[in-house]
Amino acid sequence: MPFQEKRINRHPVLCQPDAERVEFTFNRQPAIGVLGEAVSSALFALGIHIFGHHHTDESPQGMFCANGQCSQCALLIDGIPLKSCIVPLERGMDVRSLEGLPLLKDLPGPDVFAPVKLQTGVLILGAGPSGMAAAIELGKAGIDTILVDDTARLGGKLVLQTHKFFGSEADCYAGTRGIHIAELLAGEISEMDSVDIWLNSIVLGVFSDGTVGIRCADGYRIVKPEFLLVATGAREKSLPFPGCTLPGVYGAGAFQTMVNRDLVRCAERIFVVGGVNVGLIGAYHPLHAGMTVVALAEALPD
Numbered sequence: 001m002p003f004q005e006k007r008i009n010r011h012p013v014l015c016q017p018d019a020e021r022v023e024f025t026f027n028r029q030p031a032i033g034v035l036g037e038a039v040s041s042a043l044f045a046l047g048i049h050i051f052g053h054h055h056t057d058e059s060p061q062g063m064f065c066a067n068g069q070c071s072q073c074a075l076l077i078d079g080i081p082l083k084s085c086i087v088p089l090e091r092g093m094d095v096r097s098l099e100g101l102p103l104l105k106d107l108p109g110p111d112v113f114a115p116v117k118l119q120t121g122v123l124i125l126g127a128g129p130s131g132m133a134a135a136i137e138l139g140k141a142g143i144d145t146i147l148v149d150d151t152a153r154l155g156g157k158l159v160l161q162t163h164k165f166f167g168s169e170a171d172c173y174a175g176t177r178g179i180h181i182a183e184l185l186a187g188e189i190s191e192m193d194s195v196d197i198w199l200n201s202i203v204l205g206v207f208s209d210g211t212v213g214i215r216c217a218d219g220y221r222i223v224k225p226e227f228l229l230v231a232t233g234a235r236e237k238s239l240p241f242p243g244c245t246l247p248g249v250y251g252a253g254a255f256q257t258m259v260n261r262d263l264v265r266c267a268e269r270i271f272v273v274g275g276v277n278v279g280l281i282g283a284y285h286p287l288h289a290g291m292t293v294v295a296l297a298e299a300l301p302d
Ligand code: FES
Pocket: 062, 063, 064, 065, 066, 067, 068, 069, 070, 071, 072, 073, 074, 083, 084, 085, 086
């Protein structure tokens, strides 16, 4: 086993779940990760931060958003170029660095393309706090609703948030940790007979005839909703500066994903840019995980 694991084994809020270890290979070397974790997190847990080099200037590429949005984490996985932060690790995977532009493999298409077609009152895209709150209100009114999310779990960014929320207790569970708010909302939704939950389901397109194409775990479905509610959340953004795409520069959401969702020790020393709520929280999470925050820089005097 040539790699040394970098995982967070002690945390004041989170516990390392019992997880099944599986073997895979990285650049033909044997490696071990946790079954079902993001391939990118499995590599980070092995101390591997450079996933390949860009085809234009050969700059090293790694993680930035950890949320399937930027493509910086692309790797060849079983011969196919994929965003490794949204691919669950499986036993025996052949994972390789992506150097330059990949060649696309010839893959057989289906013999017959026959998507399942269905209708609903409301289709909600995104099962974060907004999508879940909407599903609860629609469920209370008995309206047929489908709640779709591309991840395996309800909650969106709440599942990364180990801190207690501020604001109003009545409106947004102030005083409760985000991870627990996700569980509370998920519990409420599970009581709603008119709400169907589709996890691991990726919306591929909203078409001009009002239908929505969704790749679900069991195949492609086309949904015709009366109303479409888009609750897909925010995108990870960064300040543009020389080197801002290099491995080691992360968006706050990516950092929270690796540290709080996947319990991966993605760095030893952290420099935080920005001291408003996200920057402060971004500095608080690594302290919990036993990492060193060397400094936090903020342009404002407070
Ligand atoms: S798409 Fe994976 S890090 Fe952005």
